Amino acid sequence: MVNSMIDKATAIPVIMNKLKKLPIGHAIDLRTYKRNRSVVIARIGKDSFDVVEKGFHDDRFQLPLSKMKKLLKNLMKKEFPRSTKIRCYDLGESEADVHIRRKKI
Template sequence: MIDKATALESVLRKLKKLPVGHCIDLRTYKRNRSLLIIHYQSEDFTIFEDGYETIEHNVKLKEVRKLLKTLFKREFPRSNKIRMYELGEYDDSMREREMKKL
């Protein structure tokens, strides 16, 4: 769990070290909205937004900061803490969200 205030810098630091083909999952505290960030090629990232909207974004590393800033405002508007999971190598089954079981 990371603070939302420092989340952007933490995620960008993690993305620069992330190997090609691996991914990071960002979720709200309740785990009902998520951003899945995949390091697709050397400077290319794919971000799957799943929450208020379900959209796929393809961006370069230098565009990630601006996009994440807008996505944090849209998907995590009232969150103070964000869960960050490093999932390892990406496969298509990771795209489907697992809801928190009550």
């Protein structure tokens, strides 16, 4: 599981690049700096992704890569409104709806 910090200003192109290279069955987890809100994106097919939003809103989407950029813009505004950095975890082979505790106790 690889953790990296991404600037919010450049997050969408970086995430889109990661999604293009993501193998089928693997997922990435995007979190706020405080780790209290998340967006998990799993590749479930050649051109289909499962997105689970947990934070201010709890929602689930299934869409192709071509529609992902617009969804990411909306999710960034809703879930990471004041964040300047976004944590990005590479979950490896994982489901999108598996909740992983990231917040330190």
